[in-house]
Amino acid sequence: MDALDLPKPDRGAPAGAEPATPPESRLDMPVQSLRHWETRHERSPAGSRRSLGMYLARAIVFGGGIALTAYGAREMYAVVSVSRTTVLQWALLVLFTINFSWIAIAFTSALVGFFALLFASRRPSPMPGPLTSRTAVVMPVYNEETARVFAALYAIRESIEATGQGAAFDYFVLSDSTRPDAWVAEERAFDAMRSRIGPNARLYYRHRAKNTHRKAGNIADFVTRWGGAYEHMLVLDADSLMTGDCVVRLTAAMEADPDAGIVQSLPLIVNRNTLFARVQQFAARIYGPIIAKGLAVWMGHDGNYWGHNAVIRTAAFAAHCGMPDLAGKPPFGGHILSHDFVEAALMRRAGWSVYMLPDLPGSYEESPPSLIDLATRDRRWCQGNLQHIRVIGSSGFKWPTRQHFATGIFSYIASPLWLCQLIIGIMLVLQTSYVRPEYFSKEFSLFPVWPRFDPERALALFILTMGILLAPKAFGLILALVRGPLRRQCGGALRLIASTIFEVILSALLAPILMVIQSGAVFQILLGRDTGWNPQRRDDGSISFGDIVRRHWPHMALGFVAGLTAFLIATSLFLWMSPTIVGLMLAIPISWMSGQRAVGLALRKLGLLLTPEERQPPSILPRANALQGEFALAGFDDADALRVIHREPGVRELHEGLLPAAAERRRGQIDPDRAVAEAKLADAETIDDALTWLQPRERMIVLQDRSLIGRLSRLPLPHQPAS
Template sequence: MDVLNQTLAEASPHDAAARPPLGGVFAPPTPVENRLAMPAQNLFKFDSRHRRRPAAPKLGYIPWLSRLVTFGGGAALTVYGGNEMYRVIDVGGVTTLKWALLALFVLNFSWIALSFSSSLVGLAALLRRPSRPARPTSLAAKTAVVMPIYNEAPSRVFAALQTIFEDVEATGLGEGFDWFFLSDTTNPDIWIAEERAFIEIRRRLGAAGGRVFYRRREKNTSRKAGNIAEFVSRWGGAYEHMVVLDADSLMTGETIVQLAAAMEADPDSGIIQTLPLIINRNTLFARVQQFAARIYGPVIAAGLSEWMGRDGNYWGHNAIIRTEAFARHCGLPDLRGRPPWGGHIMSHDFVEAALIRRAGYAVYMLPTLGGSYEESPPSLIDLSARDRRWCQGNLQHSRILFGSGFHWASRQHFLTGIFGYLTSPLWLLQLLVGIIIVFQASYFRPEYFSAEFALFPVWPRFDAQRSLELFALTMGILLAPKLFGLIVAIHDPETRRGSGGVVMLLISTVFEVILSALLAPIMMLIQTGHVVHIVFGFDTGWDPQRRDDGSVPFSAIVRRHRSHVALGVLSLVAGLLISPSLVAWMSPTIAGLILAIPISWLTSQRWLGLAFRRAGLLVTPEETNTPHVAKRGRALSKILARTGEDEANCILAIHADPELRSLHETWLPARKPRQRGQITADRAVAEAKLADAETIEDAVQWLNRGERLVAVSDRALISMAARLPRRGRPEAAAAE
């Protein structure tokens, strides 16, 4: 056990005598402000004369060949597929329904054709085996590493940031970085737990802890985008760059210093994005996502990087940003109207990338840099909750798509995000139209001779042989990116060995393909529901993401998927009544829907995911040879979680710890004196309950969450709580 773990194990955080004194280590929780103006941009007015000229034009390039292969190849495949589909339905003439089927097919086929051609470019890029950049020996500029947090478990996020901090320090370049927890937390218990965790992380890091800061906003205006914007506006002037993390991010020190060095070496860069790999997942569902991201993700990312060039996109985290450029050009306006289409921009990252690119800065990805990690939802239900948020944000981009001055590649990124969710209702419509056509042919007498003169009757049928060939082509193009990823994984010795060898890689890939095929119709209905809700004006809200590996209650799974099962049974019965061949054609879709409840339940189980891991299935190199930051972060998080303070009652916490209470009061923002007659209900009730309480246990029992938030935000109420005795102590007995 190292010194840090020994200290944590032996010193109780509740025992003030066991802890070293604060001394001079504890500077204010935030540094001196160094403001940058961050005006809201006009999305629909832009004077191209104000676009910045490149400072290093030799670094600029346009990847014409990659774009020709990606978009030319995708277009050619779409034309070929559309022509083949026309021949399939042209037997005996094309009706209105057949035209509708053709249009829907072309829309869906174009999506997978573009993905295929982009992945083909990625395959070629990765087979060249690009070399990693050398580690820099010095950095000239100061960089802020910022982690926005919102009602997260403090033991996880503080352990993660400390792990990254230590790894950067190990490079010898740690003096070039400051570290910020940017809290938007609204839960009062987690807020006080964050402050306690902040005190402890500074104490653990000693003198270096003075470069770790904590700020909490009272109102989480514009959510994550507003959180980052507030940081930039107050402290951005002190930092040339900022590395933006997510609450589940992990990055190695080497990767962070290489990002900073890349930004310094390229004065025209605005955003440099890494490829985060998924780690630390244990449920079967999350392990399938983790395997797919690790094996197929690099090919997809490399293809995107190749054709995007310096006109790339931003995924909101695990990236470095030029702070002054971001402040000047990436202030986000609110969209007119009410949510879900109006209000603040939810998927802010795409828009920020488009704005900084519009201003003349480069945005690009380093997909092979490595050392960048994140986590993923542990179950299908958790993914659905996150997906609904993303769906609203991406569909909102339809209002920004035709903004002024955007690069065509930025518009393509918007379209990709929009179409990524529209494919589900389009696929559902394609299935429904196909069913209607088969139903019409089976149960309605066709009009063999139309009103127009014809030598031959119009037979309502398809070209079966060509239909099978087109189906095979579609499946081949859909699965090709997975095959490309498998080829790269086998070709790379480290990935091949880390995934269990060729045989286990093949078995894992087959299992992932089968499970993904069963999950696909469920996700189709889930995403279609999201789109319908948003189209009809329902806002999704913004709940914190569940990041643990706990299983979902079976009752919740049944409630979520019972409609999917009912639709699957209905499809099976209707298909059997119409045509047995229709059931065979739709069997993957019907099977996925009928089995939705057991699939969702089984894949959410941690024990099953761990059983697959022990069997060597769905294993990734990051599990076989776990990165140091992942080991350290996981171990430290477990140690901190054992204190049980993540969601301890905030009133009890500040009552029991005078040091915490003193610092908390010091860190509260200055408030204007309350005007007479202006009393909020929560404050009045909280004050009355504290006045009635005879012990601190009474206060803890009586104050609800909203009242606790008011109580720990008000120095006078904190003082009232602090004076209350503990039940059973002499002071309490004397008071009685």
């Protein structure tokens, strides 16, 4: 298609004849109980779900993981039980066993994925026939950059239309934005995009005045108001990008399986340029399919849901996924942040299948550009996953569902457990070096109680642990090397190996920093600190060095203190802790360097950390990037919302046309914020006065009220007489 014919920033175009939203087709979405469930409410599957391969994979994953953990625990016991075992040694054994079980299960799951991919057929399946159902493509947004969001949605729509099955899809931008400038920018971008598409755009826009229950509430609002018109909905994130082929195949899979409740794809990371993001992008491309395939094989139809790039059966979602609030206050009470896990659990409880198609190409997303951005997002995820401590025991959940919750919880608990293991290790060495042995213990002994270790077994156990930890990366590298096209698109065998080694080293340096960050987040949550819901930064802009220093100087100081302490206690302790110490000591330069776009692009020029999507990008990627540039030139994201509303009658008409009908105010009911905004507009002599005095919350109130918008529009410019 031709380039977008966008209106210039100083113009506004009224909305066309097509309404901003279609006629409502309501669905009830009752709030579900986590305490009570009767099995008679579970539907009977239409087809057989038994799979010998799935049960065999589960036996390998969990049986193998348990066997490895038992062996590791036995070896650790042999390491610490050379003499009579002390309390600290028992604590070390327990923590090691817990942490080792985590990596053992990850290893056996990756092993299953490796062999499943190694012997899988790579012949593409034929394109499915005409779709018989209607699907809503829904993109929830929250204070996002409109150039990025609407460019991606435009590209997705074009790609779906190119399959010839575009008539089966409608498109919704579901805004929960709380910033006035973002709200009006969304409306202008929506109007521009729909004007460019022309009649029968099937593109709709809705803005919620209050973002109740955040993304879960946003989706629920869509389902209850318009879900009855669509058999399915394709849920996206603001950074999602999907080819039409992928969307049609996902939808066809849902149509072909009457038991399917959620069918999702594996999103690959694309469009990343900073070093940190490129490392994530490379790792997701080389190791991600191994991990995802392993999960898909042993999960079967008891899968999890990751919140986006998935097709959902709308009626089933409405009937069973009404999200309850947890009793009490945040961080453990209130609305559930990681709602996608719970939605999958509720679907499975009701008898619907949840699974992933990891081999389906054409699904993409973006990642945080820096370590600090990852930590900001991770804080929210940490709270959401720890909330699942109160959900994991809910009535009627399947045991694989409970395992998904346990995995999510432990993914954050693992960091403080690892930290505790390191601290106990230091205490044991300190005890051996400086504490006098207990010659007169309560039990009779010819020898003093002195913590001793078997160094040869300890070294062998360390090698085993590192081997299990790095094995999934080795599986991904082997698979990439034996697949000729993938190997060549990653720069050839030597560059692929060099990229893997570089990724392993940088990840090892980042690991202790993330351990301390995640441990801090866990402790904050346990102390009752709630997190906000800040929009994710999706650009490649670097963070200022001052902000990096302020964020990481405690990590760097901790590294120096730990290093000096370990060296004074024993050289062997310093060497044992050196990977952790070095990562922490270099936290500031590592975080700064990894967030630099120039460093990432320099490695790309050298052919390192390359992915096939960079060498031969699918057509939707450059198309979306080009569209984003065109939307950016329109300047919607850079404009002051109230100034635009005041200056451009067309934008004001568009905005007022998209507002819902005003609710009647009851006598004596006064909104203090509205009263303040009205008073400021009454006192303002020019538009500049109003823009200076109105606070962000008051600006939102003005934009939600047609009478206040009218007052604003009548204010003169400076040095201009009032009308």
